[in-house]
Amino acid sequence: MGPLVSGELLSLPVRSHGIELGRPVELVLDLRARRVLGFEVRCRDGIHRFLPLAATRIRGDEITIESALTMLDELAFYRARGRTLGSLRGAAVANAGGALGTFRDVVFEPGGAIHELVVATPGGERRVAPSGDVRIAARRASAA
Missing domain, CATH: 2.30.30 (SH3 type barrels.)
Structure with missing residues (x-):
């Protein structure tokens, strides 16, 4: 897979084994390291969680993860250490x-x-x- 454009990814659902868990609403970046850290995901329960990019696979029409446990409740921690795309x-x-x-x-x-x-x-x-x-x-x- 080649380079990814963040705006395109923010429209994709996050799924685990075919079950939609949520939608990305923001991308968290580390500008010093010139890296994408991960996604802020609005989960189906209404809570926003952090999803590390390293835990994802980007497929044509979805962002897949092995387990819902890879979405972390420590969103504030990652937002404080990075910058959001928005x-x-x-x-x-x-x-x-x-x-x-x-x-x-x-x-x-x-x-x-x-x-x-x-x-x-x-x-x-x-x-x-x-x-x-x-x-x-x-x-x-x-x-x-």
Whole structure:
């Protein structure tokens, strides 16, 4: 299997042995390590749990796991140590040469390594390798 686009995965059900357990609602990233940690899954019981990427297999129309026990109740722990895809969307992306655009999505390898950042520019979307000088700024909270 080739690189995965996170936006496509967030529409897939999480299943174990054909039984739907929930739906991913968020992706948790470790930007320093340039890795996807896993998914925040809204389970059928209404509780949000963390599903480590390493415990999954991505198939054409589903995210499969061997056991529901691989979904962890420690979601807050993983969210505190990573950044969610949703919290990064719209953030400024720049490198040593200047502004590249705004963050939109990530493309990653099945093992979790981030392969590219999808960045929106005035001319359309472009993909940027997450090299050492590429930075994603923290988004500012909107004044409500």
